[in-house]
Amino acid sequence: MTRKVLLRYSRDKAEEPILASVIRQTDVPINILHADLGAKGGEILIAIDAPEDKVEKTISLFRELGIGVEEIKKAIELDKDACIECGACVSLCPTGALSLTKDYSVELVEDKCVYCEICVPSCPVRALKLRKF
Ligand code: SF4
Numbered sequence: 296m297t298r299k300v301l302l303r304y305s306r307d308k309a310e311e312p313i314l315a316s317v318i319r320q321t322d323v324p325i326n327i328l329h330a331d332l333g334a335k336g337g338e339i340l341i342a343i344d345a346p347e348d349k350v351e352k353t354i355s356l357f358r359e360l361g362i363g364v365e366e367i368k369k370a371i372e373l374d375k376d377a378c379i380e381c382g383a384c385v386s387l388c389p390t391g392a393l394s395l396t397k398d399y400s401v402e403l404v405e406d407k408c409v410y411c412e413i414c415v416p417s418c419p420v421r422a423l424k425l426r427k428f
């Protein structure tokens with residue numbers, strides 16, 4: 296199961312190769328979904344696709360290395376039956392998670408979503424919803 300985790304780097308951790316170190320130690324595939332990290336610190340949103348025990352081990356390791364960890368327990372859902380394909384959400388989505396296909400239907404690629412929620416109020420028919428779990 297894929298779990299999404301927001302890593303918070305403080306200034307003193309910003310230039311340490313922590314992500315590479317965790318991948319090497321756990322041998323777990325980590326997908327970087329979004330990164331906003333500079334010399335003053337910042338955040339990286341990652342997806343970890345591994346069995347439960349390995350995910351827990353990976354999260355613990357980040358914490359041991361001094362990284363703030365917040366598990367993202369939400370998802371954006373697109374109701375394709377309700378969508379009228381107006382394209383409003385597509386033009387606002389900052390990551391390309393929402394896009395128009397060749398036949399002008401709207402596609403949501405969850406792995407690209409950074410949960411900014413900009414798209415939700417933009418939809419005139421409420422076809423986009425934020426689900427918390
Ligand atoms: S929440 Fe933000 S990133 Fe995700 S689909 Fe909506 S606009 Fe795109």
Ligand code: SF4
Nearest residue numbers: 378379381382384418
């Ligand atoms: S804003 Fe709503 S109706 Fe318009 S394309 Fe996006 S999901 Fe569909």
